[in-house]
Amino acid sequence: MYDAESVFNPSFRLVPSLPNEEPSRDLYMETFFNLEEPDAWYPYPENRWHRLARIFPDRIVTYPVFTNPHAQRYLTYRHGRIKTIVYEMKYVQDLPESSDAALTLIDMYLTSRIWNSSNFGLGLIKDLEPICAGLMRVPDLNTLVVTHDDQIKIDRNCARIPERQLDDLRRTFDKANRRLKERIRVAKQWHVRNALLAKLAPSQFPALVQVTSTGEMVEYRMASTKPSPAMERQQRQASVRTVRQNARQIAKDAPHELLNLHAEIERVTLANMIELFEKKLQQQLTEAHWQRFFEDNMFILSLLFARPVKLLHTQFHAQMSGIDGSGAQIGDFLFRELGQPLAIVEIKKPSSPLMQSSAYRNDKVFGPHAELSGAVTQVLYQQTALRSNWLFHQTRLQGSQPDTIKCIVICGTTPTEPEPRRCFDIFRHACKDVEVVTFDELLDKLRLLLQHLSHDKTNNEGDTGKQS
Known part of the structure; x- marks a missing residue:
């Protein structure tokens, strides 16, 4: 007979496999019952002991159960439908010859950071129970195999998961638990301060106020101070999420306010784009950088056109290269305007010179710089190449025609001196098929x-004020 405490330290016995079976050892755990006497427990006969594990040279197969005899779930499967957990060993081991040797082997491989001890029925520790709960959502899955490779997969009725992955999950869960405990600790301190200290010594302990929009007690501040930048950023993000999630309802309840919000977002976005553009103009950036900038902000290039446009290709080949790789004509952007016309946009640099530094005649006539005239010639050549190779391009440019191909060059900054500027305007207006911006x-x-x-915003606000 056993008392209420000793049943938590059951005996174990080891049984070898039969000669015609794969060599293994079965580890059985002693089990108990009582006769309505809380302090009197009796062992079941050995043929009713629970087989806790089967040990092979290369793996340990466990059958985890609850081992508290005082609980109603005694000897039920610890992880529900996941009745079997297999641990694959890295190296082949000699089979144990005694129950103590078997327990030592299990303790060596099934470490306490992931596994329960043999006395507690093996299986995953309590913090990792969500893993098996999640696996049970997969139909017909009843076995977890812990491996040492890097693959997570399902093999028939088995889920194969690396031990390293289980350990990563354990660390993640531990971190979440620590954060939760810290939140609870802060919440308790906050309540003590507001409920007691603020009333006992209000000048020394003024009340704290919450600053989160969700009501979570995560960070608190003095009522007279500003929230931290991180908290302000979280509040803004929460506000954006709230508007996005409730956009349809807001459109029904407050359509005017939603339109104003949309317009304000557009204004702020445009202002940010202008600020970024200004900063980039002050830097010495490459053509490739400006091409990426315009590709990311295609709205800017759309301002070059009077009609709606669609970007067809970046770095397009107006003319293919020869067999030796030479002769290709590659343009920066190819657009299609509303209808069938095409448009080529060539990007240079803000620092690209537009006019010659010295006058061509007297002190009033300045010729175009080679970089500008070269860019103009380049897009005209691309225009001609597109038309000449139209039979090759038409399958990829369906819906377009080569009759009208607009050419635009974005290059340099406007000259500040009067005469070079006048000559620049004369030159670009004389370029019949190319627009220089x-x-x-x-x-x-x-x-x-x-x-x-x-x-428009000012006018709308004025109209709203009159209506109210």
Whole structure:
């Protein structure tokens, strides 16, 4: 007979496999019952002991159960439908010859950071129970195999998961538990301060206020101080998520406010784009960088056109290369305007010179710089190449025609001196098939658009005030 405490230290026995079976050892755990006497427990006969594990030279097969005889779930499977957990060993081991040797082998491989001890029925520790609970959502799955490779997969009725993955999950769960405990600790301190200290010594312990929009007691501040930048950022993100999740309902309940919010977002986005553009103009950036910038902000290039446009290709081949790799004509951007016309946009740099530094005749006539005239010639050549190779391109440019191909060059900044500027305007207006736009002119287009949007905002606010 056993008392209520000694049943928590059951005996174990080891049984070898039969000669015609794969060599193994079965580890059985002693089990108990009582006769309505809380302090009197009796052992079952050995043929009713629970087989806790079967040990092979290369793996340990466990059958985890609950081992508290005082609980109703005594000897039921610890992980529900996941009745078997197999641990694959890295190296082949000699089979144990005694129950103590078997327990030592199990303790050596099934470490306490992941596994329960043999006395507690093996299986995953309590913090890792969500793993088996999740596995039970997969139909017909009843076995977990812990491996040493890097593959997570299902093999028939088995889920194969690396031991390293289980350990990573354990660390993640531990971190979450520590954070939760810290939140609870802070919450208790907050309640003590507000419920007791603020009333006992209000000047020394003024009440704290919550600053989270969700009501979680995560961070607290003095009522007279500002929230931290991190908390302000979290609040803004929470506000954005709230609006996004409730956009349809807001459109029904407050359509005017939603339109105003949309317009304000557009204004702020445009202002940020202008600020970024201005900063980039002050730097010495490459053509490739500017190409990526315009590709990420295609709206800027759309301002070059009077009609809606669609980007067809970046770094497009107007003419393919020869067999030796030479002769290719590669353009920066190929657009299609509303309808069938195409448009080529070539990007240079803000620092690209537009006019010659010295006058061509007297002190008033300045010729175009080679970089500008070369860019103009380049897009005209690409235009011609597209038309000449149209039979090759038409399958990829369905819906377009080569009759009208607009050419645009974005290059340099507008000359500040009167005569070079006048000559620049004369030259580009004489380029019949090519439009030349400077980087600062593109920026001015954005500024003008922002000015109009801001003016509309002022008018709308005035109209709203009159209505109210």
